[in-house]
Amino acid sequence: MPIPKKFGMARGSNPQQMVLVFAESVNGKFKKAAFEAVTYGYETARAVGGECVALVLGPSENAGQLGEYGAAKVLSVSDEKLAQFDSQVYAAVIAEVAKRQGAKVVVMSHTSTGRSLVGRLSVRLNAGAVSGVVSVPSVNGGFTVKKGVFSGKAIATYRIKSDVKVLSLMGNECRPEKTGSAVAVEEVSVPVPEGRIKVLEVKRQEGTVPLPEAELVVSAGRGLKGPENWGMIEELAKELGATTACSRPVADAGWRPHHEHVGQTGIAIRPNLYIAIGISGAIQHLAGVNNSKVIVVINKDPEAPFFKAADYGVVGDAFEVVPKLTEAVKKFKAAH
Amino acid sequence: MQGENDSKNFTLSKMKLLVCISKTPDTTARIAFTDNDTKFDANGVTFIMNPYDEWYALVRAIELVEKAGGTVTVLNVGDASNDQIIRKALAIGANDAIRVNAEPANSWFVAHQIAGIAKQENYDIVFLGKETIDYNGSEVGAMVAELLEQPFVSYASKMDMEGNTATIERDIEGGVEVLQVDTPFVLSAAKGLAEQRIPNMMGIMKAKSKPFKVVEPVPVEELVETVSFELPPAKTGVKLVDPENMEELVRLLHEEAKVI
Ligand SMILES: Cc1cc2nc3c(=O)[nH]c(=O)nc-3n(C[C@H](O)[C@H](O)[C@H](O)COP(=O)(O)OP(=O)(O)OC[C@H]3O[C@@H](n4cnc5c(N)ncnc54)[C@H](O)[C@@H]3O)c2cc1C
Numbered sequence: 001m002p003i004p005k006k007f008g009m010a011r012g013s014n015p016q017q018m019v020l021v022f023a024e025s026v027n028g029k030f031k032k033a034a035f036e037a038v039t040y041g042y043e044t045a046r047a048v049g050g051e052c053v054a055l056v057l058g059p060s061e062n063a064g065q066l067g068e069y070g071a072a073k074v075l076s077v078s079d080e081k082l083a084q085f086d087s088q089v090y091a092a093v094i095a096e097v098a099k100r101q102g103a104k105v106v107v108m109s110h111t112s113t114g115r116s117l118v119g120r121l122s123v124r125l126n127a128g129a130v131s132g133v134v135s136v137p138s139v140n141g142g143f144t145v146k147k148g149v150f151s152g153k154a155i156a157t158y159r160i161k162s163d164v165k166v167l168s169l170m171g172n173e174c175r176p177e178k179t180g181s182a183v184a185v186e187e188v189s190v191p192v193p194e195g196r197i198k199v200l201e202v203k204r205q206e207g208t209v210p211l212p213e214a215e216l217v218v219s220a221g222r223g224l225k226g227p228e229n230w231g232m233i234e235e236l237a238k239e240l241g242a243t244t245a246c247s248r249p250v251a252d253a254g255w256r257p258h259h260e261h262v263g264q265t266g267i268a269i270r271p272n273l274y275i276a277i278g279i280s281g282a283i284q285h286l287a288g289v290n291n292s293k294v295i296v297v298i299n300k301d302p303e304a305p306f307f308k309a310a311d312y313g314v315v316g317d318a319f320e321v322v323p324k325l326t327e328a329v330k331k332f333k334a335a336h
Numbered sequence: 337m338q339g340e341n342d343s344k345n346f347t348l349s350k351m352k353l354l355v356c357i358s359k360t361p362d363t364t365a366r367i368a369f370t371d372n373d374t375k376f377d378a379n380g381v382t383f384i385m386n387p388y389d390e391w392y393a394l395v396r397a398i399e400l401v402e403k404a405g406g407t408v409t410v411l412n413v414g415d416a417s418n419d420q421i422i423r424k425a426l427a428i429g430a431n432d433a434i435r436v437n438a439e440p441a442n443s444w445f446v447a448h449q450i451a452g453i454a455k456q457e458n459y460d461i462v463f464l465g466k467e468t469i470d471y472n473g474s475e476v477g478a479m480v481a482e483l484l485e486q487p488f489v490s491y492a493s494k495m496d497m498e499g500n501t502a503t504i505e506r507d508i509e510g511g512v513e514v515l516q517v518d519t520p521f522v523l524s525a526a527k528g529l530a531e532q533r534i535p536n537m538m539g540i541m542k543a544k545s546k547p548f549k550v551v552e553p554v555p556v557e558e559l560v561e562t563v564s565f566e567l568p569p570a571k572t573g574v575k576l577v578d579p580e581n582m583e584e585l586v587r588l589l590h591e592e593a594k595v596i
Pocket residue numbers: 220221222223224246247248249250261262263264265266277278279280281282283284285288298299300301304316317318319363387
């Protein structure tokens with residue numbers, strides 16, 4: 001009698017598919033993206049039938065906590081030369097660790113750092129790569145994984161045919177989940193090449209959550225008439241604990257700083273909540289925000305195209321609606 | 337006296353630059369698929385030069401050569417239907433062009449073609465856009481850099497050259513990183529690196545006689561294949577909330593959407 005092969009070949013034939021997750025830290029601290037990547041690595045390890053191992057580079061605090069998100073162990077290379085980012089150096093180290101550990105899947109976050117590494121690791125490990133994935137790989141019918149394409153207007157499924165695979169995980173796609181407990185950190189010694197990039201300075205805005213990481217975003221456009229009217233936007237954002245964003249003409253006119261510009265030519269974001277105020281919803285704007293989980297549009301023109309992409313809409317004058325919304329949020333917070 | 341000018345020009349270090357340009361559907365194109373959802377439906381779609389390649393990478397490269405002397409070569413991997421965007425790049429101011437005559441199947445394939453050419457020519461800087469707006473890979477630049485064993489500066493939003501040292505600002509999450517690197521290196525361009533240039537009549541005329549070489553691809557092993565495409569689930573329609581009743585909106589966001 002034939003035995004049904006319920007779980008397919010991939011699971012049965014490769015019992016030790018190690019998933020290596022490069023957990024990125026900033027000034028030694030892990031951010032949400034790292035916890036997402038480890039959670040994803042853990043899920044991926046379960047899908048392919050293996051173990052998730054986290055790798056941290058450079059000085060880091062409390063790397064053992066990555067165990068809480070599913071890393072069976074944490075490896076660390078704490079060489080001084082890794083204190084600043086040079087993709088050439090980082091890729092050499094990650095690839096070396098991956099080779100020594102026999103990793104079959106290498107995962108990182110789809111951040112400015114991760115994106116600079118995916119291609120390099122693909123070459124170094126002769127591994128097929130898919131950047132910006134939005135799903136845990138499936139192993140029925142080869143190793144397949146999904147990612148957003150055409151600025152979020154479609155989803156593609158790719159099959160990776162090489163023995164080793166490289167993936168970067170799109171932000172806010174995989175909720176960090178505590179499935180285990182802290183583990184010991186194991187120092188590994190691999191050669192760290194000399195970098196050719198000299199980082200002179202890193203300038204970050206302090207205080208607010210950077211847009212690509214923000215879960216809540218309040219954004220405004222040309223409908224606000226001028227930079228002097230942004231006070232109410234900032235107030236609403238502050239009450240919600242949200243990060244502020246803007247449309248392109250607003251940044252071009254210098255009403256708001258360029259790093260707030262979202263859309264096709266600015267930053268692409270995918271927060272849980274995107275509130276668009278006085279923004280018409282041009283296709284190039286939508287390209288950067290239409291992957292938000294929930295979209296609220298406040299616009300005085302009921303015909304504004306943005307309403308077609310919205311979950312909730314308020315047809316009204318921003319100058320009246322926004323202060324009311326801020327008040328309602330205050331009340332809500334007081335009651336919860 | 338001859339010689340003085342020559343030596344001055346010499347210290348300006350002429351540059352040999354490569355700009356990789358790709359073709360993408362116009363941003364407003366309707367996205368649909370054919371052949372059982374395995375191919376992009378190009379029917380009725382207008383194609384353009386990828387904005388990051390055209391507006392930022394290409395223009396900054398041209399500016400550098402205008403200042404220091406040298407050449408800007410544009411390189412595209414694609415079929416003859418791409419000649420139109422290549423001519424545009426020449427009209428904007430590139431000196432010559434190379435097209436690798438092949439379907440750009442995926443990042444891995446494209447990167448190997450670019451690196452193959454760059455290895456023969458020893459460019460000072462290879463410019464790319466930060467990503468193509470169709471398949472949004474952001475993969476090619478790092479692959480090229482690794483194949484060439486060169487440094488890679490991604491998302492450059494500002495760049496100045498002094499001799500053969502570049503000082504660059506690159507966009508990172510919530511800020512910028514300022515760095516220095518010597519040529520040769522690979523750079524991907526983000527908004528801010530330059531200002532878009534519109535080709536003028538003279539440029540368009542000149543483009544017609546600029547050197548344009550078509551070469552055949554090098555064979556590359558396939559590691560990734562496209563299985564299928566799908567459209568994201570459609571929005572169920574907007575729920576309108578009374579502008580006088582923002583408590584209701586907050587309630588919906590909390591209870592129904594569960595985002596606050
Ligand atoms: C190649 C290309 C790339 C682009 N990339 C981007 C990009 O990355 N990001 C981006 O944002 N844009 C981008 N654009 C520009 C885009 O096409 C739009 O022009 C832009 O998004 C419009 O900005 P806006 O909605 O703020 O302004 P408008 O289109 O002027 O819209 C203002 C809106 O405010 C509403 N309004 C006015 N007064 C009030 C009031 N009192 N209360 C409430 N509502 C009010 C109006 O009804 C209107 O809908 C790009 C364009 C091109 C061609």
